[in-house]
Amino acid sequence: MTPLPPGWGHDRLKDIAAINASALLANTDLDYEFNYLEISNVDYHGIVDQSAIERLRYEDAPSRARRRVAPDSTIISSVRPNLQAAAHIAGTLADLICSTGFNVVEPRQDRLWPKFAYYTLVSEYARQYFEAHATGVGYPAVSEKDFSAFPTTLAPPSEQKRIGAYLDSSCTALDTAASAKRSQIAALDLMRESLIESAVTRGIEPGIPLRRIDEDWIDSVPDHWKVCQIKRVVARIDYGISEKTAQEGQFPVLKMGHIQRGEIRFTNLDFVESVSADLLLQTGDILYNRTNSPDQVGKAAIFRKSRDCAVTFASYLVRIRTNHRANPYYLNYLVNSPGFLAFARKLAIPSVQQSNLNSTRYGRMLIPLPPIQEQDAIVAFLDSRLAGIADVASIIEQQIATLAAYRKSLIHECVTGQRRITEADLRRVTSGGDPAAADSRDCETAA
Numbered sequence: 001m002t003p004l005p006p007g008w009g010h011d012r013l014k015d016i017a018a019i020n021a022s023a024l025l026a027n028t029d030l031d032y033e034f035n036y037l038e039i040s041n042v043d044y045h046g047i048v049d050q051s052a053i054e055r056l057r058y059e060d061a062p063s064r065a066r067r068r069v070a071p072d073s074t075i076i077s078s079v080r081p082n083l084q085a086a087a088h089i090a091g092t093l094a095d096l097i098c099s100t101g102f103n104v105v106e107p108r109q110d111r112l113w114p115k116f117a118y119y120t121l122v123s124e125y126a127r128q129y130f131e132a133h134a135t136g137v138g139y140p141a142v143s144e145k146d147f148s149a150f151p152t153t154l155a156p157p158s159e160q161k162r163i164g165a166y167l168d169s170s171c172t173a174l175d176t177a178a179s180a181k182r183s184q185i186a187a188l189d190l191m192r193e194s195l196i197e198s199a200v201t202r203g204i205e206p207g208i209p210l211r212r213i214d215e216d217w218i219d220s221v222p223d224h225w226k227v228c229q230i231k232r233v234v235a236r237i238d239y240g241i242s243e244k245t246a247q248e249g250q251f252p253v254l255k256m257g258h259i260q261r262g263e264i265r266f267t268n269l270d271f272v273e274s275v276s277a278d279l280l281l282q283t284g285d286i287l288y289n290r291t292n293s294p295d296q297v298g299k300a301a302i303f304r305k306s307r308d309c310a311v312t313f314a315s316y317l318v319r320i321r322t323n324h325r326a327n328p329y330y331l332n333y334l335v336n337s338p339g340f341l342a343f344a345r346k347l348a349i350p351s352v353q354q355s356n357l358n359s360t361r362y363g364r365m366l367i368p369l370p371p372i373q374e375q376d377a378i379v380a381f382l383d384s385r386l387a388g389i390a391d392v393a394s395i396i397e398q399q400i401a402t403l404a405a406y407r408k409s410l411i412h413e414c415v416t417g418q419r420r421i422t423e424a425d426l427r428r429v430t431s432g433g434d435p436a437a438a439d440s441r442d443c444e445t446a447a
Contacts, residue, residue: 016154017108035093073107078103088114123412129151167410185396240319243272253272260301287318288357297354333379
C-alpha cells in the first residue's frame with residue numbers, strides 16, 4: 001500500500017458511512033410511487049440516461065427495487081466490479097429507489113465528504129480491492145461484509161472538499177473533450193455510411209445517367225446497371241449450427257456478437273469438437289444476423305480468412321456464398337449500407353425483444369447490380385477511402401482512450417494522496433487553466 005501524506009489515514013468504510021441504511025419494507029403501500037434506478041442505467045461516468053429512470057408503483061416494481069437512496073450518497077454496483085457502475089446522487093430526484101445490485105453509501109460528513117467518497121469508490125485503488133474480493137465465476141459480486149470493510153483513504157476534511165471540487169472541474173473538462181471527440185467519430189461514421197450508400201447505388205463515376213426504380217429501398221440506379229433479387233447472385237445459402245459450444249474445442253464458432261461494422265472480430269470465441277465440412281467458412285463468405293434486437297438484425301460481415309482456418313458459425317447467422325454474378329466484397333458493402341439495412345429491418349418479423357429476418361425474405365430483397373468489373377472498381381474505391389477514414393477514427397479513438405486513462409489516473413492519484421491539491425490548483429481549475437487538463441492535451445497529441 002502506498003504511504004499516505006502526513007495527516008492522512010485509513011478507516012473502514014462502514015465506520016465513516018452508512019451502507020444500505022434504508023430500504024422499502026415488505027408492507028409498503030402498494031400505491032407508493034418512486035423513481036427507480038437500475039444497474040443497466042449506470043456506468044463508470046454515472047447515470048447514463050436520466051429519462052430512462054422509471055416512475056413505478058410498489059406493486060408493479062421488480063423485487064430488486066428496494067434500496068432507498070439518500071441525498072449526497074454514492075451508489076455502486078456490487079456485481080461485476082470491474083465495470084465500476086457508480087453514481088453520485090446529489091438529491092435532485094426525490095423518492096429515489098435503486099436495485100439491490102447496488103450498495104448505497106451515505107457518508108458521515110464530519111469524516112467523509114460526499115464527493116471525495118464518490119471519487120474514492122470509482123478510483124483504481126477501489127476497483128482493485130473490489131475485484132480481489134469478488135466471488136463467483138459468471139457473475140462475480142462483492143459481499144456486503146467485504147464492501148463494508150473497504151479501507152478508505154481519508155484526507156483531512158478541508159482537503160477532501162478541495163479534492164472533490166478539483167476532480168469535479170477536471171473530470172468535467174476531460175469528459176467534455178472526450179465527448180467532442182466522440183462527436184468526431186460519429187461524423188466520420190456518417191461520412192463512411194454516405195460513401196458506401198452512394199457507391200453501391202450511384203457508382204463512383206460522375207455524371208452517369210440514372211433511371212428510376214422506386215422499388216424496395218432503391219429509388220434510382222445508373223442506367224446500365226441491373227436490379228435483381230439477392231437470391232439471383234447466391235450460389236448457396238446456409239443456416240449455422242445449433243450445437244452447444246464450449247470454451248475449448250477444435251472448431252471456432254462465430255456468433256452474432258462477432259459481426260461488427262461489416263467485419264468479423266475474432267475475439268471471445270467458443271468452440272465445437274465436430275462440424276459438417278460444408279459448414280466451414282471460406283474466403284468471401286458473407287454472414288448476416290437473422291435474429292437479434294430490431295436495431296441489430298440484418299447486420300452482416302465478410303469472412304476474409306481461408307477455409308484452412310476451419311471456422312464455422314452459429315444458427316442465428318446465415319451464410320451467403322455468391323455466384324459468378326457478384327463480387328462478395330461489393331455485396332458485403334451493399335448489405336451493410338444504411339438504405340438496405342433500414343428496409344431489411346422493416347421486413348424482419350418482430351417477436352418479444354427480437355426480430356427475425358429469414359433467408360427467404362432476405363433473398364427476395366432487390367439490390368443494384370453493376371457489371372462485375374464495375375463492382376471490382378467500387379470495392380477498390382471503398383477499400384481505399386474507408387481505410388483513410390478508419391485511420392483517422394483510430395487516432396481519435398486513441399485520444400479518447402488517453403483521456404479516459406488520464407481521468408482514471410488523476411482520480412487515483414488525488415484520492416490516495418499521490419497528487420496533492422492546493423487552493424492554487426483549485427483556482428486554476430475553476431478559472432479554466434487546469435494544468436491537469438493541459439497535461440492530458442499533451443498526452444492526446446502524442447497519441
